[in-house]
Amino acid sequence: MEVAQLSVSFAGNNVVEQMEFGLGRGEILGIVGESGSGKTVSCRALTGLLPSSATASGRLSFDGKTYDLSDPKALEDLRGGRISMIFQDPMSALDPLMRIRRQFALRGLDEAGAITALAEVGFADPSSILTRYPHQLSGGQCQRIMIACAMISQPRLLIADEPTTALDVTIQAGILALLRERARQTGMSILFITHDLGVVSEFCDRVLVMQRGKVEEIGRTADVLSAPRAAYTQSMIAAIPTEANRGSACRRLRTSRQDGPLPHYPPRRALSASTPLFCRCAIYRSII
Numbered sequence: 168m169e170v171a172q173l174s175v176s177f178a179g180n181n182v183v184e185q186m187e188f189g190l191g192r193g194e195i196l197g198i199v200g201e202s203g204s205g206k207t208v209s210c211r212a213l214t215g216l217l218p219s220s221a222t223a224s225g226r227l228s229f230d231g232k233t234y235d236l237s238d239p240k241a242l243e244d245l246r247g248g249r250i251s252m253i254f255q256d257p258m259s260a261l262d263p264l265m266r267i268r269r270q271f272a273l274r275g276l277d278e279a280g281a282i283t284a285l286a287e288v289g290f291a292d293p294s295s296i297l298t299r300y301p302h303q304l305s306g307g308q309c310q311r312i313m314i315a316c317a318m319i320s321q322p323r324l325l326i327a328d329e330p331t332t333a334l335d336v337t338i339q340a341g342i343l344a345l346l347r348e349r350a351r352q353t354g355m356s357i358l359f360i361t362h363d364l365g366v367v368s369e370f371c372d373r374v375l376v377m378q379r380g381k382v383e384e385i386g387r388t389a390d391v392l393s394a395p396r397a398a399y400t401q402s403m404i405a406a407i408p409t410e411a412n413r414g415s416a417c418r419r420l421r422t423s424r425q426d427g428p429l430p431h432y433p434p435r436r437a438l439s440a441s442t443p444l445f446c447r448c449a450i451y452r453s454i455i
């Protein structure tokens with residue numbers, strides 16, 4: 168797919184400007200950037216799902232056909248079939264009045280298929296999940312159900328907006344492995360919005376960095392993270408702690424707790440300039 172000259176505005180105020188990028192078959196592209204930089208809005212524009220107060224322009228070439236992004240109706244045939252989405256707020260995507268079994272049935276999956284799909288996203292007891300309503304599940308459980316639903320149509324492109332934020336690290340690792348495997352097996356491409364550079368370094372083939380509605384930098388993940396060109400990318404990476412500022416992170420924790428010893432992690436040896444980015448981010452999260 169190719170995105171050309173994508174711009175989005177609300178009441179004449181441009182929030183995404185002249186965005187351009189391409190995505191290959193089976194490729195995973197991470198989209199990172201500060202809060203409000205336009206990550207969600209630009210991905211919604213690709214599926215015609217912007218709020219009615221927004222105006223979009225630009226072109227999307229997908230599987231050999233070109234779509235006008237200013238015309239949301241023209242994008243209808245892509246949604247839910249060739250393009251699936253997982254949004255930040257899973258509760259809003261599940262019908263609160265339906266048991267999970269029915270939510271799957273409406274998407275064309277029978278009970279056996281639903282049980283397999285739920286097992287794939289890490290549920291130990293899928294049969295009991297099918298009998299519940301969304302309000303009887305946690306945010307992380309609903310998110311996993313949404314991920315399972317998004318896979319049903321075997322999309323050519325999956326747009327995932329912070330899909331693993333609500334999940335604990337073990338489940339998160341399982342979901343990311345599942346998505347990567349699908350991408351490899353079926354050629355599904357993934358646009359992956361996240362704030363987690365550790366996940367980007369582990370999971371994404373390339374990364375696109377946004378700031379104030381513009382693409383600051385795009386390139387292979389290893390290149391961007393090891394030798395960032397844009398000043399914003401450099402500052403984002405510099406914010407990830409190393410051994411040098413481990414002490415201050417732990418001091419912050421000690422001050423806020425005022426009781427008991429410091430937690431056992433990170434082990435003193437664990438953080439250094441050579442520690443892989445993924446580990447540093449995971450350790451930093453556990454400190455905070």
Ligand SMILES: Nc1ncnc2c1ncn2[C@@H]1O[C@H](COP(=O)(O)OP(=O)(O)OP(=O)(O)O)[C@@H](O)[C@H]1O
Pocket residue numbers: 177182200201202203204205206207208209218220
């Ligand atoms: N419905 C709306 N009406 C007006 N402005 C909006 C609306 N939705 C989003 N915006 C604005 O569009 C800009 C981009 O928002 P977007 O949600 O894409 O940011 P983001 O990069 O995904 O942020 P985050 O990381 O916090 O999710 C922001 O300035 C936001 O205030």
